[in-house]
Amino acid sequence: MKLINKSILTVAITLSTASVYYAQETKDTVSTTRSKDIEEVILRGVTDIAKDRKTPVAVSTIKAAQILERQGNQELVELLNTTPSVYATKGGGGFGDSQITMRGFESRNIAVMVNGMPVNDMEGGTVYFSNWTGLSDVTSTLQVQRGLGSSKLAIASVGGTMNFLTKSADMKKGGVIRLGVGNDDYFKTSFAYNTGKSNDGWSSSILMSRQAGGTYIQNTDYESYAYYFALGWEPNKKHNFQFTLTSAPQWHDQRTFSPTIGDYIKYNPDHDNTPDRTYNSDWGYYTNSEGKSVSLANRSNYYAKPVMMLNWDFNISEKSKLSTVLYMSNGRGGGTGDLGSYWTGKFNSSGNPTTTNINSYRRADGTYNYDQIFALNNGLNAGTPYQVTDPVTGKKSTVRDGIVRRASINSHNWYGILANFQHKINDNWNISIGTDDRYYYGYHYQVVSDLYNANSYQEIANKNVVPYNVSKTYDYKQLSWNPFGGKTAPLNEQIGYSNDGEVIWYSGFGQVEYSKNNLSAFLQGSVSNQGYQRIDNFVQDGVTKQQGQTVNTKTGFKNLFGYNIKGGANYNINENHNVFANIGYYSKQPFFNSVYPSNFQVVNPTLTNEKIFSAEIGYGFRSSNFSANVNVYRTSWGDRWLRRTNQTFTLPDNTTTTGYAEISGITEIHQGVEFDATYKVTNFLELQGMFSWGDYYYKGNATGAAFDDNNNPLTLSGSSTSTTLYLDKVKVGGTSNNSIPQMTASLGATVKPVKDLSIFGTWRYVGKLYSSIDIATFSNEAAQEKGVMKLPDFNLFDLGISYKIRLKDAAQYFTVGANVYNLFDTTYISDASTNNFTKGVGDFKNNANATAQQQYDAYLSTLYKGIDPSNRVLFGFGRTWAATLSFNF
Template sequence: MKYNLLSLVVLVLFLGMAPAELFAQGTVRGKVVDATTKEPLPGATVILKGTNQAVPTSADGTFSMKVDDASATAILVNYVGYVQKEVSVAGINGTKDVGTVALAANANSLNEVLITANSYAIDRQTPVAMSSITSEVIVEKGAQQEFPELLKSTPGVYATKGTGGGYGDSRINLRGFQSANIAVMINGIPVNDMENGRVYWSNWAGLNDVTKSMQVQRGLGASKVAVPSIGGTINIITKTTDATKGGFISQGIGNNGFSKTAFSLSTGLTENGWAVSFAGSKTEGEGWFEGLGFEAYSYFFNVSKQINSKHTLSLTGFGAPQEHGSRFERKGIQYYRDAPQGRRFTPNWGIHNGEARTISGNYYHKPQVSLNHYWNINETSFLSTALYGSMGIGGNAYPNNSTLFLGTRTGGEYSPVDIDAIVDMNVEAQDGRALAYIQSNRNEHKWVGALSTYQKSISEKFDLLAGLDLRYYQGMHYNSVRDLLGAEYVLDNGDVNNPNKRAKNGDKIGFNNDGIVNWQGGFLQGEYKSGPLAAFVSLAASNTSYQRIDYFRYKNDDPLRESDVVNFLGYQTKGGANYNLTDNHNIFANVGYFEKAPFFNAVFINNQNIANKDAQNEKILSYELGYGYRASNLSANVNLYRTTWKDRSFTRRIPGQNVNEPLFANLLGVDALHQGVEIDFRYEPVRAITLTGMVSLGDWTWLNNLDEVSVIDPQTEKVVETIGPITMAGLKVGDAPQTTAAIGLDVRVIEGLKLGVDYNYFANFNSEFNPINLPQNRETDPWMVPNYSLFDLNAVYKFKVAGLNASLIGNVNNLFDTEYISDALANYEKRNPNADNSPQFSNASNAFVYFGTGRTWTTTLRINF
């Protein structure tokens, strides 16, 4: 099969290189896109210069114009809100393909919003490494992938369905950094969790259909706001007043019962300045792995009003309530090999009343609303303000006694959990208490914030920006009873204020505490632009204050119930410059220094209300060099980066001898260095063929050894043991492959039919490891996950039905059903278990792994109107 693919590709290339025949008449072809977002511009006008002949661009931005006049010199491309562009067609003889025509937005157009309010980076101007994903790609190649996976062909990115493996469980690493060090912004609003910096992608799953553009800025990024952009920044922009009138409906089906119904509707910008858009979807399926059934909804609305030429107001709201099953148990490779179902096997689901049901899942709904105001104060100044709020409702679900649940099965080891038998156990319990039940750790929150940016052109060449970033966050964390499974109550002693509680479904048990985070940030940025040189310097500072309230571990009248408020100052300073050597070449450099306040759990360790005031800021120093080449049919980038991370400190929970009482260890003063080179290109040899590719070579290592680590008993707050020192220097950072490569080929086979194939390669992939569990006398480094590559295939057929534009989209991901490991955790065991000082090893036989998804397919019918 692979050989046939190769011959097809070669054939198509040869066709493309056939010499052009000599026509008496010529044709000019091309595609018009927005220079910043790379979005195609439908309805743009292409005029033959000096004549009245004009053609519009079609829905995907392409155009084709017959040229009778052999003396024609150029075409003019126009679009409302953009600067007209002239493209030479001199000496036309036959078919001339002008390639991609990128139109730059007008200075005072709504694209100001994009760049100022959303910190979007501009090609050949902003000195950061950037990649854009257009909505076209999201629609045509998205299939069942979530945001992180859409980015897998971007240099430096590693995205998987995560250890959870279910809907919304995806994770993304950028340049080897985990999500707490990747800033995610939606319409300019930072969405990383205020307590632990993580991003839960299921909350944004519904945005796929309304995303106008997605831009990844690697490294320090262009954001003015203080955000944890160490690996990079992911900017997701949804459509507002730029939405075109109309909408779409679509229905997709796929493997394992996958079904997605979606629609969007927009009035476009009406004459009196209103624009209203709605979108919604329902997605459900059983998941490729066993037991990962899911049901998800999403909704989106935007109401915008262009009040006058100076003011625009925009109200956006969205949410994505869902529930899904997840993987949870750490198992070895042989365990899956021995299962009759192979890697599809999940131990965490069972049969209850004849129906399949997960015992480890997640349900969450995080609606977010923001009110944006854009004010063109005058010709030189602009103010954008966003007021936003969100709340999070939901949590996970898991059994109270894993051993019991996982050990009670309908048949052998690889059969489903017998939940009915567990219910019987509960029913027999004489005092009515639950022996086995499903509990739920809920992480709910309320979050409000205001973000305001003021931009002033001090002179023709110099802009000054300043802004304020205020946030209030209240996180509510508690364990609760999710399902009594036939028992009358759960006997709980977690609350000192209510001992021997008989808890019913929904009641709080175990723990109940709030984390209050207050954030005040400000930033100042200067931008200089003159001719080919553009430079910026920016400074941002923030104060994070933390407070912890514990309702269960402290009596109601105990003053320690509410902890002290502790403050941490963080700041960042960065600067960079871009120089356009010629129309084709540009180079840039940026450098930045960053001090990041410690996370909530590093301040309040052991779930106690005594704050660790000595928690250290993490310090990051980053340099980057870049080079870009832009021509009509080829664009390429080369980036070199070097990021040092000092005083990385993190608290690790380690299991205690009593399963319900974990211990905590503070790891201090570990340094890491992430450096590498990234190359990416986009080539259109002929109009019908687009070839993209990238290579990313990373060298990410731990720099020093861990000093002695103290393990603290939460009850006494005393050190019970010390671990280490631990030798880590030189070990490769795990959890993501350090070498990745991708090639994508899109071919317009005939008018209306486009085929695409994408290839991704992952290598130099070390499993994640827990420094606490790294033995001193080890024989091997943490296990290295096998290199793997994946193929995706997609086809898009565009046609008209009842005068409406329709497209039939087919996708196959992991075309060859490759069996591969996407996530792995190294584990050490003694070579000779009975010898006290036996050296320890980590290899394929004892690593904990999660396999990646096998072949999936999706077919979608989409009708635009």
């Protein structure tokens, strides 16, 4: 195995490792005791790239050529949909809002890394792929390891590991210019150039790109930039330095609320009783001074996350090497939504429930009527003005009920160091030890984004500091390019909430590897400490009380210890057959919001680590024209804690309110079988296929509690604020606006009728697709029998073509390509948020006008493919397309 430039952790990992997954390994007899065998099994540095027929994990690899050829205007993670046990969707449909699950686990429990550097949010484990849209331009290899994976780090790779390996600074001299167009005004341009390595060991690489337009969904305009700069220096054979700077500042309008099936049908302009898959309930329009309609989104996202990395690889001797990386990430941005008493529809100035909320201001097409909302805020249609008292000065001011748009800021400063020392004892044994240390400070607060024609905003609860009346607004389309910037708003302009999260992480890891003849094995272990501190800027030291306790602005650090141990072995029976097995146990620290539940300054009294046990066995076959893999796995996840946001609750008095749910004591079982294969029929035809079957279910019951948006506990039934969730044997669904399939399959073909021409197509099947769990449904024991709502299976077809036009100079050529996604314009539900089951005759009461059977028959006629239309869902995109033209020189 050869590593270009021998750089381990940032920009210098290239196609020379995992991308030879099928092409070169088939001819390796691996039956000798050559010293290079240990080099091939070493999981170098901290990138932990799996080696075929060596590393005992389930792995899939996507090469740069596939990304450039097939991505078009898809989300980058959607390319993984043809790998076993992976389900990637577009989420709400906004730019970069994709969601992914692996073996039934969501992205917060999948370790996402860029050149081995963890990028999961240190507070909640989330990954916002809109922050990483520039990766598609600079990724040389995307490797996915399902299950616990081979990473040495103390990371939460419960479902698997995704490692994006970017292009190196010392690539061959040359450049590329690309142009892309697609549906809904998609337009992308990019330019990249590599200098190559000079005689003095210097090299550099640069990329700049811009894309803009909309997606398939209504009012999802966006603008995104990406920049990438890499500088390398290799003064001698002992030292190699690499510096990288990359970011993808963007803004995009969104659809974050999943509408009901009934609304998709109701607001279809064709009125043909079919759903309008493009419908977006999170926008509207108003009439400007010139009498023209102007669109306005109430849900948008904006972010810039510059990442800087400095690598140093030190070849101490022929047997010893030290790899170190320093990195920094300063993210700036947030997302918008609405605030105000008319938005929540919960209480008026007298503290009584209101009957009017923002949904009262919808037009006949389902969009918001901002002309009416502006009039409301201007006092033209509002109720009687009333006075509120400043709790500090005692001054009274006059306010009205109304609606404004807020921006919830989620910025951070993140610094870290990764170091790994490797030593080859002899031809068979290798050891490595290292450390992964990080510091994270997150800023969370709200500001006013648009006053909707009001003069200022003031909360009745007076959460913000003096002067309480806030008139400063922040436009989300003003991108932040400054990687060193601090908070964007002073405290007296913050509303709603203002809290910071501070996380200190330090860990150590070690690994022992063995390789001889046909056997390779490893044993890994790591320990880590995570310290969490919550800082609430609206809390007064020794004065504020929460949950019966007097709290301070700073909680002090709560330290949690965690560890993991895992190992595996691979045995090559001969040059065609190999078998492997791995096993591991994690004691995983919970996320930040489970340490300080209910958004309070009080530590969770039942806080405990989550326990994960996983085992897997696999078989591989390799020949000159056929390769296949079969894996069987089982993962048990106990003591899981979960928060579900954007929930709607029905209270005992039949009124509704919005809020969130917290669930503890969850145990999940994830087990299944995976198969994937590649068959090169001829030099002109290659087939690829996969199949995965899973059985994901909850074991035992759990405990849940509901809270409104102001963190007040809610009583859903009886008099208790907590409830038993009857989940035993219920299938695992998503935990937000997403669903999880337990059966997937795909079959693809690539045809090359003539040189430089490729025609490729893919069929994909998704089945056993289950909706999200929700606390309201499963607090009823009867719901346990019904389980989570199962969505209709679906089949999708994609088709693409690529042709290379070579010039006289071999280094110069044009490439033209086109892709059509969802070729047959299939209508399907990709995700769901609720579990409103189809009713039976007994659910209808007799009345003077119709019998229960007649009512039931009428009800059945309203169902959509057997699903109650009151369910909130996200429909997948219809037919879309993209075309590209590039010039390499």
